[in-house]
Amino acid sequence: MEVVRYLDLVVLALAFPIFVVAGFPLLGYAAGALAWLLQRGIQVLLLRRAAASEDVRGAVGITAASMIGRGYLVALTIFGAGLIERDAGLAAAVLVIVLFTVYFATSFITRPLQPPRRPAP
Amino acid sequence: MTAWWKGLKTRSKLLLIAGAFLAITVFVGIAFPSAGRNNAFKPQNEFKLDPWVSIKLGPLDLSINKAVLYLALAATLTIATMLYIANRMKQAHPNRMQTAVELSYTFIRDQIAGPSLDRRMAQKWFAFIGTLFLFIWFSNLLGYIPLPTNTEETVNIFGINVPAFAIYAATANLSAPLALTLVVWFSYQIEGVRAKGFLGYLRSWIPAGTPRAMRPLLFAIEVISQFVRIISLSVRLFANILAGHLLILFMGGGLVVLLGLAAIGVVTLPLAVIFFLFEVVLIATLQAFIFATLTAIYLGESVAESH
Numbered sequence: 001m002e003v004v005r006y007l008d009l010v011v012l013a014l015a016f017p018i019f020v021v022a023g024f025p026l027l028g029y030a031a032g033a034l035a036w037l038l039q040r041g042i043q044v045l046l047l048r049r050a051a052a053s054e055d056v057r058g059a060v061g062i063t064a065a066s067m068i069g070r071g072y073l074v075a076l077t078i079f080g081a082g083l084i085e086r087d088a089g090l091a092a093a094v095l096v097i098v099l100f101t102v103y104f105a106t107s108f109i110t111r112p113l114q115p116p117r118r119p120a121p
Numbered sequence: 122m123t124a125w126w127k128g129l130k131t132r133s134k135l136l137l138i139a140g141a142f143l144a145i146t147v148f149v150g151i152a153f154p155s156a157g158r159n160n161a162f163k164p165q166n167e168f169k170l171d172p173w174v175s176i177k178l179g180p181l182d183l184s185i186n187k188a189v190l191y192l193a194l195a196a197t198l199t200i201a202t203m204l205y206i207a208n209r210m211k212q213a214h215p216n217r218m219q220t221a222v223e224l225s226y227t228f229i230r231d232q233i234a235g236p237s238l239d240r241r242m243a244q245k246w247f248a249f250i251g252t253l254f255l256f257i258w259f260s261n262l263l264g265y266i267p268l269p270t271n272t273e274e275t276v277n278i279f280g281i282n283v284p285a286f287a288i289y290a291a292t293a294n295l296s297a298p299l300a301l302t303l304v305v306w307f308s309y310q311i312e313g314v315r316a317k318g319f320l321g322y323l324r325s326w327i328p329a330g331t332p333r334a335m336r337p338l339l340f341a342i343e344v345i346s347q348f349v350r351i352i353s354l355s356v357r358l359f360a361n362i363l364a365g366h367l368l369i370l371f372m373g374g375g376l377v378v379l380l381g382l383a384a385i386g387v388v389t390l391p392l393a394v395i396f397f398l399f400e401v402v403l404i405a406t407l408q409a410f411i412f413a414t415l416t417a418i419y420l421g422e423s424v425a426e427s428h
Contacts, residue, residue: 022278067394068390068391071390071391072390072391075390094276094285097267097286098286100267101267104266104267108262
């Protein structure tokens with residue numbers, strides 16, 4: 001089940017040879033991959049922190065800020081790549097959307113299998 | 122920093138966030154001035170149904186398009202889930218997946234079918250209502266997964282023009298909710314006629330104890346209400362899903378592209394994230410729940426002793 005949970009990262013690795021062989025801008029791959037890995041890392045860290053928090057409002061705040069912040073991070077990275085090279089921005093956007101599709105679809109499958117959150121003592 | 126932030130009043134925090142947003146928007150507005158209105162971008166094309174495989178039978182257009190793909194995906198998922206539920210129910214040792222499956226089964230039985238139908242009707246119609254709920258739910262949820270279905274815009278990979286990623290839902294097209302509504306409408310009308318006879322069923326539309334002089338008027342109102350149900354049941358689902366998709370589309374970048382104004386993206390992007398979550402977490406499930414619950418209510422009402 002761990003492979004399914006991180007299937008987006010497997011797809012990210014598989015996308016690299018496709019970018020190389022198809023001659024897509026590697027700057028686009030680098031930008032898309034960097035943005036995706038960073039936001040995934042932040043997501044794991046902040047969700048862990050939210051789960052550990054006993055303050056429900058604080059946990060909701062962390063989760064909401066994380067989602068909006070990660071959205072900005074990805075959008076700005078794509079925007080930056082697009083400013084340097086227009087095609088690289090497009091390639092980064094397509095890569096991120098593919099990764100989001102995989103992540104979002106697999107999260108529907110894995111969510112019911114996640115262990116329930118322990119109630120605060 | 123954390124202690125400083127925690128020490129602030131909620132009003133100050135909100136003012137700081139709003140001020141930061143305004144400052145970033147002004148900065149982006151100055152750095153990237155308006156590029157002028159983009160007339161090439163047609164947001165309505167996202168919902169256009171281009172025929173992928175053209176099938177025409179006389180005046181009937183039965184072409185395969187992206188709506189058909191989404192319906193097929195939702196149907197496949199519904200059948201797979203129902204089969205999985207049926208098989209899992211036989212397992213002696215419950216695991217986490219079985220618990221989730223049983224929870225969804227109990228939810229449909231106790232929250233949707235149970236309250237509106239008597240025991241006999243619930244047994245008879247549970248499978249239909251459960252399938253309806255799961256089918257609409259899957260249709261709605263699939264609508265938020267970006268899939269390569271936009272044949273208007275393509276990406277060239279190894280010489281193959283792959284359709285661009287887009288979000289679309291079968292329920293965002295009136296045809297699918299209308300077809301489901303007609304099945305529900307005819308089902309409960311037929312069930313009512315079977316239970317009470319044709320004239321008895323029509324008589325049951327008038328509430329008991331209504332004065333004789335008022336009966337024709339109330340009957341006329343009830344006839345209108347029966348037909349309005351076709352519109353309300355189908356349009357409620359269709360309009361909610363379509364509106365959600367339009368909001369996500371415009372907030373997620375459509376408005377920036379359409380107006381050629383990068384600065385508003387600073388404000389619309391977080392709104393897109395919020396709308397997306399709102400739609401996925403609440404609207405997709407709520408609309409499926411409302412449709413299935415109203416089906417159960419209409420079925421229960423059609424066979425009930427008094428109106």
